[in-house]
Amino acid sequence: MNDNKIITRRKFLQIGGVSTAGFFVPRYLFGSGCDDTTPDFLGPFWEEDAPYRTVLASSAEPGHRLIISGKVTANDCQTPIPNTIVDVWHANDAGCYGIFENCETGNPEDDEYNLRGRVISGLNGEYVFETIKPGFYAVGPDIYRPSHIHLMITPIAGDSIITQLYFEGDDYIDTDPGSSNPNAINRIIPLQETESGLLGVFNIILDIDPSDKMINGFYPVGPARLSNYHNRLLPEGLWLFPPYPNPFNSSTNIKIELDRSTTVLLSVFDLKGQWINTLVKRRLHSGEHSIRWDGKNSSGIDVPTGEYIVILQTPAGRKVSKLTVLR
Numbered sequence: 001m002n003d004n005k006i007i008t009r010r011k012f013l014q015i016g017g018v019s020t021a022g023f024f025v026p027r028y029l030f031g032s033g034c035d036d037t038t039p040d041f042l043g044p045f046w047e048e049d050a051p052y053r054t055v056l057a058s059s060a061e062p063g064h065r066l067i068i069s070g071k072v073t074a075n076d077c078q079t080p081i082p083n084t085i086v087d088v089w090h091a092n093d094a095g096c097y098g099i100f101e102n103c104e105t106g107n108p109e110d111d112e113y114n115l116r117g118r119v120i121s122g123l124n125g126e127y128v129f130e131t132i133k134p135g136f137y138a139v140g141p142d143i144y145r146p147s148h149i150h151l152m153i154t155p156i157a158g159d160s161i162i163t164q165l166y167f168e169g170d171d172y173i174d175t176d177p178g179s180s181n182p183n184a185i186n187r188i189i190p191l192q193e194t195e196s197g198l199l200g201v202f203n204i205i206l207d208i209d210p211s212d213k214m215i216n217g218f219y220p221v222g223p224a225r226l227s228n229y230h231n232r233l234l235p236e237g238l239w240l241f242p243p244y245p246n247p248f249n250s251s252t253n254i255k256i257e258l259d260r261s262t263t264v265l266l267s268v269f270d271l272k273g274q275w276i277n278t279l280v281k282r283r284l285h286s287g288e289h290s291i292r293w294d295g296k297n298s299s300g301i302d303v304p305t306g307e308y309i310v311i312l313q314t315p316a317g318r319k320v321s322k323l324t325v326l327r
């Protein structure tokens with residue numbers, strides 16, 4: 001991210017005035033161009049290991065249903081970045097955060113990770129999650145945070161972006177330090193009222209040069225379906241257990257379990273998103289399978305010390321695990 005993209009509101013208005021006089025103004029300064037997604041503060045309520053799922057709120061959770069979708073792309077705003085983990089957390093309808101606060105309302109299914117979850121962008125970069133619209137909350141006497149959703153966005157290649165999403169028309173946007181920052185301009189989105197709830201689109205633009213970090217070796221996966229609370233991006237009936245041993249030197253075993261016969265793709269990537277090897281690419285019967293990886297890439301060469309990502313993919317969904325090679 002370039003520092004010159006962060007400008008004060010006053011500067012923003014001045015530049016806007018100049019543009020009407022006919023001077024050239026870079027498109028990004030208007031906030032509607034192809035800008036990298038900007039960061040925002042983490043806040044105190046993030047919790048690790050949120051479940052992989054598309055629907056974060058029980059159908060009985062109080063609040064307006066909200067569906068956020070978008071595309072994760074490289075910095076050209078076009079090249080899709082699949083397999084990006086979008087970790088989402090937010091307050092309930094009354095502005096209360098589960099895990100950290102005792103919420104008097106909501107969470108009818110007593111879900112430990114209520115209103116939290118991780119989704120993964122598909123082959124076309126698209127992601128979607130369904131939840132309820134968070135409420136505003138007080139952070140001091142007469143000081144309120146607007147309705148917002150926290151996001152931690154982690155591509156296979158590159159660092160996480162921690163940011164927040166706001167909604168147009170919120171009374172508290174102009175006074176909140178996060179949402180009133182000019183760099184939040186692309187993160188204040190309109191919501192459209194529909195029969196299935198409020199719909200919002202938030203495209204995530206990563207500072208990734210599309211020419212040097214392509215990710216290969218995946219079957220296309222259809223868009224995540226939204227039907228009920230248990231229809232998760234990572235479905236029931238598909239298990240990827242932590243590899244053992246881990247870390248490992250010469251070889252490790254990756255145990256998977258399937259509740260039905262299905263086509264399986266089991267692949268290894270490095271943290272730069274480069275495809276390393278495919279361990280399984282065929283139909284497997286239901287039950288347990290132990291798959292050995294000898295720590296070699298597809299050319300039969302030992303991979304160097306480092307962290308690697310194992311992705312189990314079936315037509316129904318996928319699971320992700322990490323492992324470490326020590327030479």
Ligand SMILES: [Fe+2]
Pocket residue numbers: 043045091148150
């Ligand atoms: Fe928050």
